[in-house]
Amino acid sequence: MAAIDVDAVVPPADREKLQARFERGIADLPERFKPVLLHNDIRPVHLFVEPETGSLTGVIDYADATLGPAELDVFYLWLRWWRPWGAREDGDFVLASYAETRAMPTDFYRTAAFMRFITAVDRSGSTRPEVREQARAEVKAYLES
Numbered sequence: 001m002a003a004i005d006v007d008a009v010v011p012p013a014d015r016e017k018l019q020a021r022f023e024r025g026i027a028d029l030p031e032r033f034k035p036v037l038l039h040n041d042i043r044p045v046h047l048f049v050e051p052e053t054g055s056l057t058g059v060i061d062y063a064d065a066t067l068g069p070a071e072l073d074v075f076y077l078w079l080r081w082w083r084p085w086g087a088r089e090d091g092d093f094v095l096a097s098y099a100e101t102r103a104m105p106t107d108f109y110r111t112a113a114f115m116r117f118i119t120a121v122d123r124s125g126s127t128r129p130e131v132r133e134q135a136r137a138e139v140k141a142y143l144e145s
Contacts, residue, residue, distance in 0.1 A: 005125060008136075009121060009136060010139065026114075029111060030107055033071075035069070036069070039062065039076075040064035041076065070108070071112045113142070117142045124139055
């Protein structure tokens, strides 16, 4: 990760808030996690869905599968699904379905959101203006949440 120009990411008045969110995010990370099997590349092209019912009928391409914290697959859903395609309602449906099928620890979504925040801060230094502006908007929204 390259050095980040903090002044470009947030106005000087929000620097303390940025620092506090980093510190809180790090403090909220679980000390240990129970490894689960991760797909590591969940996206629409790897999912088979029954058109009439909307039921998931298959998942393909496990080439990137690994063990890790469950939050990573949620993070990848956001990174590879919501952000590039803007399919937020589809992603929200997947997340809601995921939460219905298993008891989620209270820190689960906070950890996934913190991963998103760190990625947005990193992308805020992009040389591509559209990526940079979107990332800065995500950082701002996270700081305001």
